[in-house]
Amino acid sequence: EPEVTQTPSHQVTQMGQEVILRCVPISNHLYFYWYRQILGQKVEFLVSFYNNEISEKSEIFDDQFSVERPDGSNFTLKIRSTKLEDSAMYFCARQGRTNYGYTFGSGTRLTVV
Amino acid sequence: AQSVTQPDIHITVSEGASLELRCNYSYGATPYLFWYVQSPGQGLQLLLKYFSGDTLVQGIKGFEAEFKRSQSSFNLRKPSVHWSDAAEYFCAVGARTFGNEKLTFGTGTRLTIIP
Numbered sequence: 001e002p003e004v005t006q007t008p009s010h011q012v013t014q015m016g017q018e019v020i021l022r023c024v025p026i027s028n029h030l031y032f033y034w035y036r037q038i039l040g041q042k043v044e045f046l047v048s049f050y051n052n053e054i055s056e057k058s059e060i061f062d063d064q065f066s067v068e069r070p071d072g073s074n075f076t077l078k079i080r081s082t083k084l085e086d087s088a089m090y091f092c093a094r095q096g097r098t099n100y101g102y103t104f105g106s107g108t109r110l111t112v113v
Numbered sequence: 114a115q116s117v118t119q120p121d122i123h124i125t126v127s128e129g130a131s132l133e134l135r136c137n138y139s140y141g142a143t144p145y146l147f148w149y150v151q152s153p154g155q156g157l158q159l160l161l162k163y164f165s166g167d168t169l170v171q172g173i174k175g176f177e178a179e180f181k182r183s184q185s186s187f188n189l190r191k192p193s194v195h196w197s198d199a200a201e202y203f204c205a206v207g208a209r210t211f212g213n214e215k216l217t218f219g220t221g222t223r224l225t226i227i228p
Contacts, residue, residue, distance in 0.1 A: 041220070042218045043203060048215055095214065102147075102159070104157040104159075107156045107157075
């Protein structure tokens, strides 16, 4: 199956700064997701996105987080004012119309210092 | 709410030996079930998935898993492990909600292979 590309692969940012993580799924996929994995811990659901709207979000996904699909292909996760505890690996995932499984991107490792 | 339990945090197996990783789930109906593998610093690779039908599912790299409804389990097996199988393994359950099949992951099992 086609890969999901995430950029950057690693980003270091200062606490309080805004970061934008990008995901480039295939355009005919309808459902997109962001997950987070803090180092050494399990993968946690953040948000699902369908038809240019958030369909569900977890309690982790507070007002500091937002998602967009600004140009019909890229899918972004923005963290407005990063905190130390936002340091984690962030995975984008896509789900196709007929594919009942996920394809995850290779992840972006975010380090907040 | 759905949940997944992987009771073994760390398993060590000799190369060539058989492997079974345990996974128990909680979900109100028949779930979607997945096993993913993650090498250090890498992304998540899908090993196999169960949606319906045959309860014994074959995956990549010689892995298989069996869905047992009566035990709420979806254990991963491999008859003979290779050193390259050393990694973290995650079981996940997906809700059968059309258009929003978020996954809930277990805490993972780290597999170490010894010569």
